[in-house]
Amino acid sequence: MTPHFDEMHATSTTVREHYRSYDRWLVRQPRDVIRSRREEAEMIFRRVGITFAVYGAKDEDGAGTERLIPFDLIPRIIPAHEWREMERGLRQRVEALNRFIHDVYHEQQILQAGWIPAEQVLRNAQYRAEMRGVAVAGGVYAHIAGIDIVRAGNADGSGTYYVLEDNLRVPSGVSYMLENRKMMMRLFPDLFNEHRVEPVAHYPDLLLETLRAVSPAGVNEPTVVVLTPGMYNSAYFEHAFLAQQMGVELVEGQDLFVKDGFVYMRTTQGPKRVDVIYRRVDDDFLDPKAFRPDSTLGCAGMLDVYRAGNLTLANAIGTGVADDKSIYPYVPKMIEFYLGEQPILRNVPTWQCREADDLRYVLDHLGELVVKEVHGAGGYGMLVGPAATRAEIEDFRRVLQANPANYIAQPTLSLSTCPTFVESGIAPRHIDLRPFVLSGKSVQMVPGGLTRVALKEGSLVVNSSQGGGTKDTWVLEG
Amino acid sequence: MLSRTADHLYWMARYMERAENTARMLDVNYQTSLLPQSADEAEQGWRGLLSISELTGAFHQRHPQVNARNVMDFMVRDAANASSIHACLQAARENARAVRGALTTEVWETQNQTWLEFNRMLARSDFLREPGEFFEWVKFRSHLTRGTQVGTMLMDEALHFVRIGTFLERADNTARLLDVKFHAAAADFFGTAATDDVQEYDFYHWSAILRSVSGFEVYRKVYRNVILPEKVAELLILRPDMPRSLAHCVNEVVQNLRMVANEQSDETLRRAGRLQADLRFGRIDEILATGLHAYLTQFLDRIGDVGVGISRDFLVPVAA
Numbered sequence: 001m002t003p004h005f006d007e008m009h010a011t012s013t014t015v016r017e018h019y020r021s022y023d024r025w026l027v028r029q030p031r032d033v034i035r036s037r038r039e040e041a042e043m044i045f046r047r048v049g050i051t052f053a054v055y056g057a058k059d060e061d062g063a064g065t066e067r068l069i070p071f072d073l074i075p076r077i078i079p080a081h082e083w084r085e086m087e088r089g090l091r092q093r094v095e096a097l098n099r100f101i102h103d104v105y106h107e108q109q110i111l112q113a114g115w116i117p118a119e120q121v122l123r124n125a126q127y128r129a130e131m132r133g134v135a136v137a138g139g140v141y142a143h144i145a146g147i148d149i150v151r152a153g154n155a156d157g158s159g160t161y162y163v164l165e166d167n168l169r170v171p172s173g174v175s176y177m178l179e180n181r182k183m184m185m186r187l188f189p190d191l192f193n194e195h196r197v198e199p200v201a202h203y204p205d206l207l208l209e210t211l212r213a214v215s216p217a218g219v220n221e222p223t224v225v226v227l228t229p230g231m232y233n234s235a236y237f238e239h240a241f242l243a244q245q246m247g248v249e250l251v252e253g254q255d256l257f258v259k260d261g262f263v264y265m266r267t268t269q270g271p272k273r274v275d276v277i278y279r280r281v282d283d284d285f286l287d288p289k290a291f292r293p294d295s296t297l298g299c300a301g302m303l304d305v306y307r308a309g310n311l312t313l314a315n316a317i318g319t320g321v322a323d324d325k326s327i328y329p330y331v332p333k334m335i336e337f338y339l340g341e342q343p344i345l346r347n348v349p350t351w352q353c354r355e356a357d358d359l360r361y362v363l364d365h366l367g368e369l370v371v372k373e374v375h376g377a378g379g380y381g382m383l384v385g386p387a388a389t390r391a392e393i394e395d396f397r398r399v400l401q402a403n404p405a406n407y408i409a410q411p412t413l414s415l416s417t418c419p420t421f422v423e424s425g426i427a428p429r430h431i432d433l434r435p436f437v438l439s440g441k442s443v444q445m446v447p448g449g450l451t452r453v454a455l456k457e458g459s460l461v462v463n464s465s466q467g468g469g470t471k472d473t474w475v476l477e478g
Numbered sequence: 479m480l481s482r483t484a485d486h487l488y489w490m491a492r493y494m495e496r497a498e499n500t501a502r503m504l505d506v507n508y509q510t511s512l513l514p515q516s517a518d519e520a521e522q523g524w525r526g527l528l529s530i531s532e533l534t535g536a537f538h539q540r541h542p543q544v545n546a547r548n549v550m551d552f553m554v555r556d557a558a559n560a561s562s563i564h565a566c567l568q569a570a571r572e573n574a575r576a577v578r579g580a581l582t583t584e585v586w587e588t589q590n591q592t593w594l595e596f597n598r599m600l601a602r603s604d605f606l607r608e609p610g611e612f613f614e615w616v617k618f619r620s621h622l623t624r625g626t627q628v629g630t631m632l633m634d635e636a637l638h639f640v641r642i643g644t645f646l647e648r649a650d651n652t653a654r655l656l657d658v659k660f661h662a663a664a665a666d667f668f669g670t671a672a673t674d675d676v677q678e679y680d681f682y683h684w685s686a687i688l689r690s691v692s693g694f695e696v697y698r699k700v701y702r703n704v705i706l707p708e709k710v711a712e713l714l715i716l717r718p719d720m721p722r723s724l725a726h727c728v729n730e731v732v733q734n735l736r737m738v739a740n741e742q743s744d745e746t747l748r749r750a751g752r753l754q755a756d757l758r759f760g761r762i763d764e765i766l767a768t769g770l771h772a773y774l775t776q777f778l779d780r781i782g783d784v785g786v787g788i789s790r791d792f793l794v795p796v797a798a
Contacts, residue, residue: 048583049575049590231576244579255480266481268635268792269740 005153005416018079070469076451080478089344094437099338101141105131116330126320137214143314145437146171151416162348168323173450175238180472196477198447204245210440222275225249229297258301276312325374353404362409369409430454447475484639485793490573491643497566498620499651505613506690524549530654582630592619638734649727657774691722712762725757746787
């Protein structure tokens with residue numbers, strides 16, 4: 001485990017520079033005020049319906065399967081200079097990832113140059129042969145990228161940011177970033193008088209600008225829509241929220257149909273052509289004619305329209321080939337290959353269990369490592385060595401040996417902590433950060449991102465489906 | 479706007495209006511049951527209520543006996559009964575949730591809050607202790623819902639479909655409510671009041687109907703007269719200035735329908751317009767000469783027909 005690093009406290013008695021003013025404010029607050037603010041926040045989230053659905057769960061209060069994501073009132077604060085550096089790193093990384101996706105569906109230069117083993121890309125389940133040679137608008141594939149970043153401590157007491165994962169398919173969580181800020185401003189307006197916090201509320205504007213910028217050639221006033229799997233999807237709130245904030249239609253597969261080479265939606269005034277789809281449906285479900293035939297979430301024939309250049313999908317089909325965990329170790333090489341630069345943001349050292357040497361090392365050190373499924377998400381199918389029992393480790397060893405290529409392993413980073421309200425008062429809890437990077441005509445982002453927090457003591461799993469919460473994320477102006 | 483969105487808006491409004499009307503019917507029966515009357519008469523009232531909602535069969539599958547407690551339970555909190563307040567509020571909220579992006583924050587939050595509060599009340603069984611207060615609450619949540627709709631929504635298609643849903647449902651409900659006596663007594667009513675007892679019963683019956691549509695004071699103001707059945711019928715069928723009358727409801731439906739007309743909606747508009755004309759130029763003595771029950775039955779068919787037309791022309795086709 002890496003040494004412990006707390007975002008707020010340098011030592012148990014000293015507060016870091018960028019948290020001093022917040023700390024002075026916090027100690028002035030009576031405890032019962034904070035408690036009542038927490039209740040108020042919960043009530044508002046319920047009324048607004050900022051909930052996520054948990055499959056197979058049932059609530060006793062009649063709210064069905066809707067749950068609140070716990071919201072913590074102590075913000076995660078990032079000083080201006082750190083954010084500037086991180087932003088540069090994010091731009092660089094997402095640019096290289098987009099170049100990579102374009103490359104592997106066209107000339108495949110990086111494979112020919114031998115920088116990445118060709119079979120790892122071309123045999124990858126996420127590689128979509130259907131996308132070979134398809135020209136997508138602006139050459140952009142991952143229009144919306146959620147890059148998961150963690151900070152781990154070093155022996156000298158400093159901390160280092162690492163990219164843990166790139167999410168290039170349908171990353172979610174941005175609505176919580178926006179709603180958390182709204183909530184904080186509503187609950188603690190005085191805090192925002194005392195701090196100069198970079199605003200984030202213009203995200204939907206940037207998103208709309210991005211989507212409009214990548215409309216099919218020759219379309220001047222594109223019709224943009226958000227495609228959702230429907231109201232029972234866990235991220236439905238976010239789909240509805242983004243559509244409303246951008247002022248575009250929220251459509252389901254059943255609202256769309258293909259005719260004469262274009263996609264249309266059914267409206268009360270007859271069919272209307274759709275040019276750009278911000279889809280929150282996975283590749284597999286987009287087009288029952290091309291992918292899963294049993295899908296009712298997509299629209300038959302959409303792929304043909306897309307390939308003909310009469311439709312833009314954001315994100316593009318086939319971006320999964322670049323955010324797969326088996327490809328992740330090569331991202332620093334992509335940056336070097338396509339941009340001729342050194343990576344600004346670091347990768348976490350990764351062992352690929354497909355390699356015999358790596359596998360041997362991993363099997364010998366299971367108790368210290370985090371082992372993840374290459375295609376896993378949501379914190380499922382993974383082993384956190386230091387937190388696992390002996391029996392769990394042995395079980396996992398068998399699973400790993402049965403199919404090593406399906407796993408990667410990383411050192412257990414002790415994610416940095418941030419003070420958090422818990423039952424017993426205020427205590428440190430592990431956090432991560434997901435900034436959202438938009439690529440259209442240019443690369444844009446709002447300062448900060450979504451901070452997720454593992455509410456269970458000692459837990460490193462921040463996913464909302466496993467008891468994670470969220471915090472407001474402040475980038476201080478400077 | 480998406481046909482599916484229009485469909486959700488339309489049903490959101492219908493279900494909310496239905497919840498209100500169910501509360502109104504239950505309330506009036508409950509209030510009537512507080513008057514001195516025989517067990518038979520009381521039971522007849524509850525039977526009538528089930529009958530106008532076409533729920534007698536469904537009720538008997540769940541409860542052997544018609545009494546206040548069973549009917550209220552069935553009509554308030556039985557989620558399996560699609561017309562119960564529970565089911566209506568849930569359906570209204572589900573429809574709202576499906577199109578929350580097309581609603582203003584106020585409209586969505588009102589609908590969501592109604593559902594959340596209802597669940598709290600249900601858990602505490604509030605409606606059993608204070609049925610009157612509970613029904614008042616339902617009515618006021620419905621007033622608030624309509625108020626936020628007309629007070630905050632852009633006056634575009636979305637609002638028109640909401641209004642169409644509200645007034646189609648209300649027309650249907652007012653017609654059923656007027657027909658209640660027929661269902662209760664299983665006979666048409668005029669001229670059968672031979673004895674003073676029956677006349678007195680009639681007074682309470684018709685004033686109860688008036689109260690259930692918030693029409694008692696309106697009646698006095700309009701007619702300055704004792705409660706006469708034919709005047710009550712006139713008020714609730716033909717007066718265009720009475721907000722829950724058939725005439726007003728159909729006027730609203732037609733007006734909003736015109737605003738959303740498309741290439742295939744001519745026939746639906748024609749039928750709705752014809753119904754509007756019949757109400758506008760109709761006379762109560764003619765209606766009573768046909769027989770009130772026969773008239774209302776026909777009205778329900780025609781308004782149902784308009785509803786089917788709207789679904790076909792604008793919304794998600796029923797058999798898609």
